[in-house]
Amino acid sequence: MxxxxxxxxxxxxxxxxxxxxxxxxxxxxxxxxxxxxxxxxxxxxxxxxxxxxxxxxxxxxxxxxxxxxxSSPVLSAEINKQINTYTQTQTQTNQILQQNVGI
Known part of the structure; x- marks a missing residue:
């Protein structure tokens, strides 16, 4: 076999x-x-x-x-939009941390 x-x-x-x-x-x-x-x-x-x-x-x-x-190509404008959104979120988070923790 x-x-x-x-x-x-x-x-x-x-x-x-x-x-x-x-x-x-x-x-x-x-x-x-x-x-x-x-x-x-x-x-x-x-x-x-x-x-x-x-x-x-x-x-x-x-x-x-x-x-x-x-994946299929993404428009450059969409990538830049997401980068800007994440950058704004990071800036806001850093401001909150500085105000509350002093980092």
Whole structure:
């Protein structure tokens, strides 16, 4: 009896790796924001940066191979609108923090 085992293709392996990198980046981001020890925070920041670099390299590989479909192009005006909205929110948040916490 010849039983064939299913094989996982190269594309599936790389896609799984990319998904793990994305998950790791989220976890490291949470760790950075919750660390109150500067040394520990620095380690998590370094891990996050390393993970983001690997994620970019993996994405570039997948894109070159045609394995990753990007979203449709967004109008530049819409991107600028979102950036302005987030910048205003950040400014307002900083003002509130300065008034209440003295940061």
């Amino acid at each position: 010849n039983i064939q085992t299913p094989t996982i293709g190269e594309q599936d392996i790389v896609y799984s790796f990319l998904a793990d990198l994305k998950r790791s980046a989220r976890e490291y981001t949470t760790a950075v924001t919750e660390s109150n020890c500067p040394e520990v925070r620095q380690v998590f920041e370094q891990l996050l940066q390393s993970t983001l670099k690997m994620q970019d390299q993996t994405y570039q590989l997948m894109s070159q191979q045609g394995w990753y479909n990007t």
